[in-house]
Amino acid sequence: MTFLTLAQIAFLLGAALSLALRNNVHRAWAGVVSQLIGTTLTLVCALPVLLGDGELRATVPWSYPVESVTAHLDALGAFFLVWSLPMTLMGTLYAVGYLRPQFASRNAGVQFALLNITSFSFVLIYTLENAMVFLLGWEIAAVAAWLLVIWEYRSQKTRFAGFNYLVSTHVGFFVLVAAFMTMRSATGSMDFGSFSNFLRIPSPMRNVTFILLATSFGLKAAFFPFHTWLPRAHAAAPAHVSALMSGVIHKAGLFGLLRFTLLIGAPDAWMGWYLLAFSSLTALVGVLYTTAQRDLKRLLGYSSTENVGIAGIGFGLGYLGLSWHKPVLVALGFTGGILHILNHAVFKCLLFYAAGSIYRATHTVDLERLGGLIRKLPWTAFFFLLGGLAISGLPPLNGFVSEFLIYAGLLHAGAPSGIERALLIGTASLLALVGGASALATVRAFGVSFLGAPRDTTVHAAHDASLSMRLTMCAHAVGVVLLGVVPAVALRIVRAPAALFMGPASAPPGSAILEAAGLLEPVAWTSALLLAVFLVLLVGRWWLVRGRYTKHVTWGCGYTGTTSRMQTTGTSFSAQFASSFESVLHFQRRERLPVGFFPESPGHLDTYNVDTVERRIFEALGEGQDFSTKVVARISEEPRFAFGLGLVVLVALVVSVFVRGDVP
Amino acid sequence: MTLLAVVLHVVALLASPIGMVGVINRTKAIWAGRKGPPLLQFLFDLTRLLRKAPVYSHVTTPIFWIAPLVALTTALVSGLAVPLLGYAAPISFPFDFVAVAYLWGLGRVFVILAALDAGSSFEGLGASREATFGALVEPALFLCMGTLAAATGHDTFASIVHVGLGSSDRIATTAGCAIALFVVLQVESSRVPVDDPQTHLELTMIHEVMILDHSGPDLAALQYASAMKLTLLAALVAAVINPVPFQTSPAIATVTHLATMLVLALAVGCVESLVARLKLKALPQYIVVATVATFIALLATAWRLGSGG
Incomplete structure (x- = not known):
């Protein structure tokens, strides 16, 4: 606990220094160094807890109305701290390279200070067990994120996106306050421990509280239909802020859900179905929008919605397992869901950082104007491809590992046979559609921006990412590969937090977790086999070709007047898929088509995908x-x-139904 | 699995694609009143391609030649997990079918990327269609495998396919899954009425147009991988509808399994000779047929299991 307090002091000192120093380079260093110190101190505290060395608890007396604040670091909080803080540090490191071109003209100290404050609020949210202080940390994180988003505040679009985010996050805040007030009036205390006494006993008010909590945390984590603020904010913010918001800050919503799941203990089955339905819808709608965006960062924003949906499916399954007393389902659902949170953080940050380096090199992230970037930005291209393959859940990368666990849970024979089993299998097939569509979105984003020939001659790709940006991406790429190829590492990290949920459902807690972990062993071997076969084929091809090849133009089927403008665009790539989902994917067209056989004025056509949900x-x-x-x-x-x-x-x-309190 | 069985499986995996393509092409030739190429023509084509030096476009990057290798790798590795000979597979672990489906997804992603790499509008069109239909067919495949897992109570690929025709109440499950898998086969391995493997012309621009710029060993790898996927899916359909249960007489069952695969090759050839390719706009509906068929199978299974039968 002393270490945590010291870490908090380091974060605050670093923030103050970043504001006080007079030179942008010094401010940046103050930010990075204080983050490094704070993160190391926190890790010293949190790592042993995560690896199963007992929990930390300390109580600090406080004045009325809080009375006392309990700081409690259990495996769940430790899990979130262990990756949130290092990734915020990485984000700060990336920001040094990303903001460098603006160092001459802007005061970047605010950004570094706010990044420190974000880390500070993480420690508050993930350790404190008192409603009042929890809300305080929650609010600090929200406001810091808002201020980070509006870095380019001179653009009206950015200010609007920021404001949109601020309003949305506060709507969620009020709902959370309502939930806390309900629990406070039922228990007469602000302490999470006493909330638990209320939440453990089925009652109509518990159902209402659950819905309030799920709504608030869902809004924070951008569940459908509360996702509309997210793509705007992500498109407007600087790359490191988008990355941290999407990958790290908004995971606090899922943390809240998990924390209160622990307090609920044994949920009703309807809560599981509720979560499952919402999450499936979230994953589906998120991925559909992902396939249609032309702004690369908006695209990545929607894919966050998709991925929290996937994690949510895991949690819903865990809830069902708890209510059916099926330890295997609990283990698979929560292990898969929690692991997916971590995986998503890693590959989503990687993708946003790659998008940021595209923006720095070309000054645009509009897919329709990019093309052939792989020649100018080979590093960025490699990292983006790696992240894209991982986000589509393809083996042997990390996205596959967590999705495999969730699939295994959904298709497991543990569920009651009959309609419940059929519903879970239906969810699995929905998840398969999400996976397929996500692969489409990945190949579209990567293929259109990095492959082929440049589409717009006015876009010049200047240079690849700077060293600090490349280092950051490299660290994330290592994570993507390591967690995918060696799932044992990933499982070690999530074992303790997942075991917390096993409580009432299992006789010897942990045996079901081990069973779930055992499923991944052959997956790892298959990944190894995949790499081995690939290497053999690579050698075989090298021997067959032995450098004998000719260079020629792309075959144009006999037509020789091809131009790079004739390549498939992002919109045309997904047009046919989008036409199957017209009710959700609505395209706005701005067009002036050429008239007659010899048109006098040139025509033009612009298509934009608008968020139908927001509109409705x-x-x-x-x-x-x-x-x-x-x-x-x-x-x-x-x-x-x-x-x-x-x-x-x-x-x-x-x-x-509410009064009876046992909704089927 | 014994070592002998593994060796047999690998030999079958490497050899049967050639036989399948040969039988399909011979069937089509007979329908068209031609004598047709020799049954091993595909093998001759592959060896000819392997001897050639590839040609690369100026626009392409290493992804262009890595993609065929990835496609072949995924086909080979997934082939080890599919019960090609009907009753078992060398790699078999719980929920291996999820891994197989995602391996195919990995192969598909790389082929699409290679198509986009050439920077040609034709290949882009094919890439877009492949990605679309690939995504739309996934739910049918998973629904089907989930149904089979529920119906049999098993969780590995090699065991879930033996749903059996034995009792009358299982027939809905078997028929629904077989229909769905046959449609999945037509979509995944680009056969009529979804795609025409003979041409790359505009109307049928899916798989063939994506690999338009590939040549030499790269083209050989892509074609071999595609044929292998066709064989694996045919093996799945055959295992589902195999009338002889494997538990009683493995030898006879393997023979009937291989015969069923042969019949399926004939069926693919007949469909290709007698049915016109569907309009692209109608393809999503055709894929929905697969989803609906397997959905009925799922409901039938859930009803049967839920009522304790």
């Missing part, structure tokens, strides 16, 4: 009253009475 929400808010009046007016006089009666019955049913 605004429409419903703006026109809700008109809409309901219209609907009612359409019902003729006599059935209107019946309709009203039906509504009353429906409301009564819902209320009675």
